[in-house]
Amino acid sequence: MIQFDRFVLDNGLRVLVHEDPSTPMAVVNVMYDVGARDENPAQTGFAHLFEHLMFGGSVNIKDYDEPLQRAGGENNAYTTNDLTNYYCQLPAQNIETAFWLESDRMLSLAFSEKSLATQRKVVCEEFKEHYINKPYGDVWHKMRSLAYTVHPYRWMTIGKELSHVENAKIDDVKNFFFKHYRPVNAILVVAGNVKLEQVKRLAEKWFGPIEMGTKYERQLPVEPLQTDARKLEVEANVPLDAFVKTWHMDARLSPGYYAADLLTEILGGGAASRLYQTLVKEKQYFSSIDCYHFGSLDAGLVAVDGKLVKGVSMENAMKAVDEEIEKLKATKIETKELEKVINRTESVIAFEDMSVMSRASSIALYELLGDASMMNTEFQKYQAITIDSIHDYANKIFANTNSNTLLYHAQ
Amino acid sequence: MLDRKITPTIEEAVHFDLQLKNCDRFTLDNQVPVYAMNAGAQDVVMVEWVFDAGNWYDKQPMVAATTNFLIKNGTTSKSAYQINDFFEFHGAY
Numbered sequence: 001m002i003q004f005d006r007f008v009l010d011n012g013l014r015v016l017v018h019e020d021p022s023t024p025m026a027v028v029n030v031m032y033d034v035g036a037r038d039e040n041p042a043q044t045g046f047a048h049l050f051e052h053l054m055f056g057g058s059v060n061i062k063d064y065d066e067p068l069q070r071a072g073g074e075n076n077a078y079t080t081n082d083l084t085n086y087y088c089q090l091p092a093q094n095i096e097t098a099f100w101l102e103s104d105r106m107l108s109l110a111f112s113e114k115s116l117a118t119q120r121k122v123v124c125e126e127f128k129e130h131y132i133n134k135p136y137g138d139v140w141h142k143m144r145s146l147a148y149t150v151h152p153y154r155w156m157t158i159g160k161e162l163s164h165v166e167n168a169k170i171d172d173v174k175n176f177f178f179k180h181y182r183p184v185n186a187i188l189v190v191a192g193n194v195k196l197e198q199v200k201r202l203a204e205k206w207f208g209p210i211e212m213g214t215k216y217e218r219q220l221p222v223e224p225l226q227t228d229a230r231k232l233e234v235e236a237n238v239p240l241d242a243f244v245k246t247w248h249m250d251a252r253l254s255p256g257y258y259a260a261d262l263l264t265e266i267l268g269g270g271a272a273s274r275l276y277q278t279l280v281k282e283k284q285y286f287s288s289i290d291c292y293h294f295g296s297l298d299a300g301l302v303a304v305d306g307k308l309v310k311g312v313s314m315e316n317a318m319k320a321v322d323e324e325i326e327k328l329k330a331t332k333i334e335t336k337e338l339e340k341v342i343n344r345t346e347s348v349i350a351f352e353d354m355s356v357m358s359r360a361s362s363i364a365l366y367e368l369l370g371d372a373s374m375m376n377t378e379f380q381k382y383q384a385i386t387i388d389s390i391h392d393y394a395n396k397i398f399a400n401t402n403s404n405t406l407l408y409h410a411q
Numbered sequence: 412m413l414d415r416k417i418t419p420t421i422e423e424a425v426h427f428d429l430q431l432k433n434c435d436r437f438t439l440d441n442q443v444p445v446y447a448m449n450a451g452a453q454d455v456v457m458v459e460w461v462f463d464a465g466n467w468y469d470k471q472p473m474v475a476a477t478t479n480f481l482i483k484n485g486t487t488s489k490s491a492y493q494i495n496d497f498f499e500f501h502g503a504y
Contacts, residue, residue: 059415067418091427107415270495272492347502
């Protein structure tokens with residue numbers, strides 16, 4: 001049970017405080033309710049570009065990292081299709097340094113042409129390094145645009161096209177910032193060796209004077225139900241044949257999400273999972289195979305991906321994957337297998353909660369989802385999953401008409 | 412009026428009085444030393460076995476790493492699947 005207090009500043013900034021006197025550290029976590037799904041289709045990659053610009057100086061502070069490091073702190077950030085999260089951890093005595101730094105970049109970035117030019121280059125290189133030059137690097141570009149026709153999950157956080165980031169202008173960047181990076185669209189979590197009254201005082205002092213901004217009302221196109229199997233074959237200069245197959249699953253807060261999560265564990269969680277045991281160890285068709293999902297807040301994808309052992313035909317390999325999926329649809333799982341995946345999930349949640357940094361980001365995520373206290377009831381939702389609900393859900397999502405297959409042939 | 416150009420006072424890390432929690436130490440009948448620490452509120456246990464068996468002892472390259480990899484790939488009485496399934500069932504990784 002994770003304890004926390006919550007209050008809201010007059011400018012709409014939600015603040016959550018989690019006291020943990022067992023650590024000498026403090027964590028300051030700022031989550032902005034903006035991800036790649038909120039981008040203009042003609043200007044993708046902006047949410048992620050911002051993650052970089054946020055380290056290029058704010059209106060009153062030239063350099064973010066130097067003072068933080070002097071205070072004994074470290075920091076990082078990540079952008080997903082759904083949200084952007086910035087966090088830093090430092091000795092609790094120096095927590096005000098984090099308030100000073102984070103509030104100044106929420107107040108306004110410096111928006112220097114030089115910083116934009118630098119970060120544009122950095123992000124373009126990241127795009128080329130990971131998604132163009134790297135073997136299999138374009139798999140998820142192709143898969144996302146195959147599986148989604150209208151929803152903005154059809155592009156990756158790095159962006160749909162290199163040109164969108166290359167052409168980013170300072171005014172576009174400013175508009176994006178003042179639309180999304182406002183107190184009313186943000187959540188501040190302060191955790192560790194801190195006191196509620198101290199956080200209230202510091203939050204009022206540093207974040208209180210920032211103008212509220214306009215609440216961003218998300219109105220995203222809903223992906224229509226897929227009614228026919230989709231398939232794409234590509235050939236590229238890669239060492240081994242590979243594939244990715246996906247099926248649409250339910251959104252983060254639906255009961256189906258928890259069934260889907262357990263299904264990915266049954267198929268791909270660990271070395272004793274079904275796909276690994278059958279296809280890597282016994283049949284030896286694949287050198288690696290995984291089953292996972294992205295925890296997407298809107299309706300997401302369950303994915304299976306694998307690399308074929310040299311000499312195995314794509315046809316046989318895909319047939320073997322389909323057989324495992326069909327087994328799951330035809331025969332209900334045993335009680336012991338359900339217990340195993342629920343135990344694994346309980347363990348992951350417990351280990352995640354060990355680090356104060358990860359507790360802080362979880363509190364922020366559940367607050368973004370609507371209620372931070374859901375963090376404490378999350379495991380019950382897994383416990384409510386039964387053998388029958390797993391079976392029904394497998395039959396619901398693993399329909400051929402709901403599938404997208406990308407076959408990636410080595411030249 | 413708040414002056415955001417002024418850096419809050421930073422306490423230098425060398426002044427911190429950081430105390431690591433003490434650990435218990437005892438020896439098993441077979442002389443294996445055990446170090447134990449009860450810390451944190453979480454309902455989890457972490458166990459590590461440390462062997463004097465790293466790359467330093469390699470007579471050929473990769474032998475230490477390969478041996479390590481084989482730890483979870485079968486014993487004289489249990490298959491890799493049985494070992495992995497057992498640990499995974501108990502939520503261990």
